[in-house]
Amino acid sequence: MAKYIGKRLIYMVITLALIATFTFFLMKILPGSPVASADKLSPEQRAVVEARYGLDKPLPVQYFDYMFGLVQGDLGISINQFKGADVTDVILSRMGPSAQIGFQGMVLGTVLGILLGMIAALRQNTWIDYTSTFVAIVGISIPSFVFASLLQYWFGLKWDLFPVALWKDGFMSSVLPSVALAMFPLATAARFIRTEMIEVLGSDYITLAKAKGASGSEIAFKHAFRNALIPLITVLGPMAVAILTGSLVVEQIFAIPGIGEQFVKSIMVNDFAIIMGTTIFFSVFLIVIILLVDILYGVIDPRIRLSGGKN
Amino acid sequence: MEKILQVKDLELSFNTQAGEVKAIRGVNFDLNKGETLAIVGESGSGKSVTTKSIMRLLPEQSAEFKNGEILFGGRDLTKLSDKEMQKIRGKEISMIFQDPMTSLNPTMPIGRQLTEPLLKHQKISKTEAKKVAIDLLRLVGMPKPELRMKQYPHQFSGGQRQRIVIAISLACNPKILIADEPTTALDVTIQAQILELMKDLQKKIDTSIIFITHDLGVVANVADRVAVMYGGKIVEIGTVDEVFYNPQHPYTWGLLSSMPSLDTEDAKLYAIPGTPPDLLDPPKGDAFALRSEYALKIDMEQNPPFFKVSETHSAATWLLHPDAPQVEPPLTVIERMKKFPGSRYYEGGAV
Numbered sequence: 001m002a003k004y005i006g007k008r009l010i011y012m013v014i015t016l017a018l019i020a021t022f023t024f025f026l027m028k029i030l031p032g033s034p035v036a037s038a039d040k041l042s043p044e045q046r047a048v049v050e051a052r053y054g055l056d057k058p059l060p061v062q063y064f065d066y067m068f069g070l071v072q073g074d075l076g077i078s079i080n081q082f083k084g085a086d087v088t089d090v091i092l093s094r095m096g097p098s099a100q101i102g103f104q105g106m107v108l109g110t111v112l113g114i115l116l117g118m119i120a121a122l123r124q125n126t127w128i129d130y131t132s133t134f135v136a137i138v139g140i141s142i143p144s145f146v147f148a149s150l151l152q153y154w155f156g157l158k159w160d161l162f163p164v165a166l167w168k169d170g171f172m173s174s175v176l177p178s179v180a181l182a183m184f185p186l187a188t189a190a191r192f193i194r195t196e197m198i199e200v201l202g203s204d205y206i207t208l209a210k211a212k213g214a215s216g217s218e219i220a221f222k223h224a225f226r227n228a229l230i231p232l233i234t235v236l237g238p239m240a241v242a243i244l245t246g247s248l249v250v251e252q253i254f255a256i257p258g259i260g261e262q263f264v265k266s267i268m269v270n271d272f273a274i275i276m277g278t279t280i281f282f283s284v285f286l287i288v289i290i291l292l293v294d295i296l297y298g299v300i301d302p303r304i305r306l307s308g309g310k311n
Numbered sequence: 312m313e314k315i316l317q318v319k320d321l322e323l324s325f326n327t328q329a330g331e332v333k334a335i336r337g338v339n340f341d342l343n344k345g346e347t348l349a350i351v352g353e354s355g356s357g358k359s360v361t362t363k364s365i366m367r368l369l370p371e372q373s374a375e376f377k378n379g380e381i382l383f384g385g386r387d388l389t390k391l392s393d394k395e396m397q398k399i400r401g402k403e404i405s406m407i408f409q410d411p412m413t414s415l416n417p418t419m420p421i422g423r424q425l426t427e428p429l430l431k432h433q434k435i436s437k438t439e440a441k442k443v444a445i446d447l448l449r450l451v452g453m454p455k456p457e458l459r460m461k462q463y464p465h466q467f468s469g470g471q472r473q474r475i476v477i478a479i480s481l482a483c484n485p486k487i488l489i490a491d492e493p494t495t496a497l498d499v500t501i502q503a504q505i506l507e508l509m510k511d512l513q514k515k516i517d518t519s520i521i522f523i524t525h526d527l528g529v530v531a532n533v534a535d536r537v538a539v540m541y542g543g544k545i546v547e548i549g550t551v552d553e554v555f556y557n558p559q560h561p562y563t564w565g566l567l568s569s570m571p572s573l574d575t576e577d578a579k580l581y582a583i584p585g586t587p588p589d590l591l592d593p594p595k596g597d598a599f600a601l602r603s604e605y606a607l608k609i610d611m612e613q614n615p616p617f618f619k620v621s622e623t624h625s626a627a628t629w630l631l632h633p634d635a636p637q638v639e640p641p642l643t644v645i646e647r648m649k650k651f652p653g654s655r656y657y658e659g660g661a662v
Contacts (some may be wrong), residue, residue: 204413210368211408212479214399214426216393226418301418302463 105181113189139187
């Protein structure tokens, strides 16, 4: 197991280096420069600013400078969005709200989704099942920003239950954005669990459990649930991506001072260091999630315990 | 002999979108204490459905009892609630399934799967249940049972898994064990081992077995009595010798003729022509008549009743009616009947 994780860590570093390189050159290809937006600078002033951020050096030198800093954990300094602030500090200070709504959305979505899927499977072809299908289709087809606006309109404006867009009231402010983010994981989990539960409930070992005298709830929870979870684990990774990309927009809509909001703005103003730093941060996050998912697999399903694990 | 289970006029249908599938159309049999009754027949003849209906394991939404009763311990199993059935399943009646590769829960250690019925049906502690489970594993011939309790099904071979399933089914010393083709998915040498094990265990714990199979070789090996099913009905029932050496129903003749044997010189194996009847719209008379070269006119119109051949042997065919013409069974069957005292072709000697 330790050997396996070690191997995976090495692959993770390689993946990250590739992502950093790719993003770096992609951004250099894009038109515009962080300095160009400040039209009022004279050519001399511009040269001074460019020299300060190393933008006057040849591209390969800039690249190696950046990668060298990255290895040391230095993501550089913000050029124009946060004028001179350390990128690592910017990301860390912005992480709190994003992590909060992301985590709440994910937990809410998966737990409700699993419940909905279980009930739908156990009451197959009844109105409960059809309702669950409907919720799932709505959750998958309506983009989170549309859903976010609807939530703002009904729960914020009309009924005045939660703030429309204000990151001031702590938990109350996080409810609507979390719900908006939860829709996709909820819908995905419900569909996966329903399909899988129905298949598992029809399998031979469930019949054997029944033949042993197990009751309906014992069959559903002791025997079927764990087996139905396996495919859901697979989509946990993509779901985390959905939460991430969803939060880029949702944070904008709800005016949450999170990473997503700051990421979108940094792209608008061409702040290279912030874009690079945030991309790398997101990549690390995703790669770690994928590793965790692979480890979770083995925990849930003994047949795919990772190589080197003890029998 | 003490009758432990009585199935009387059992009729069961599946309600499907295409209509009502009459899967069991009046089945009668008794199971005596300590005996092994084999139910044979081709796929779709209703043998699995019959036993699953005894356990009430059929989907409640679609399977419906139309008539008859299943008497066990003074109670009619067709009328019990699901709660009451849960107390019988695994304790009084237990079941072994066809495919050991899929009948164990892949994400649960086998120890827990073994102790589950014990904890459910008997008032014992977890430690005691574990001890019993280890003893059970030893009983079914599993080496190092203590170590293997923590392992998962994928760490066992097919034969070992079937041994575990057998151990689970015997955990609470059931009065009846239903084995639904327990050796079909295993290779021949393992098959023999499992059959030996079942015979052994039956003597030890004195349970009655209903053994479903389509393998007549297995029947000869394990059964005391045989019921032959066709089209949702039992067409012939008797002791193994009676059914194998003095068969009366044309379907039984067909079955026995299509059994390969080492001393038949014919290169080509006999196959019963045609296909099984459509149980959405079952034939009016004898369900086998359409495929039978021995069919009489009355077979097409009226369902044959059971005619007694001996105290223990009866068959549902009009050929046994006193007014029926004498017909010659197939040659392979006549060869068999020559060995059976009491048959009309008997030539002396014993089976």
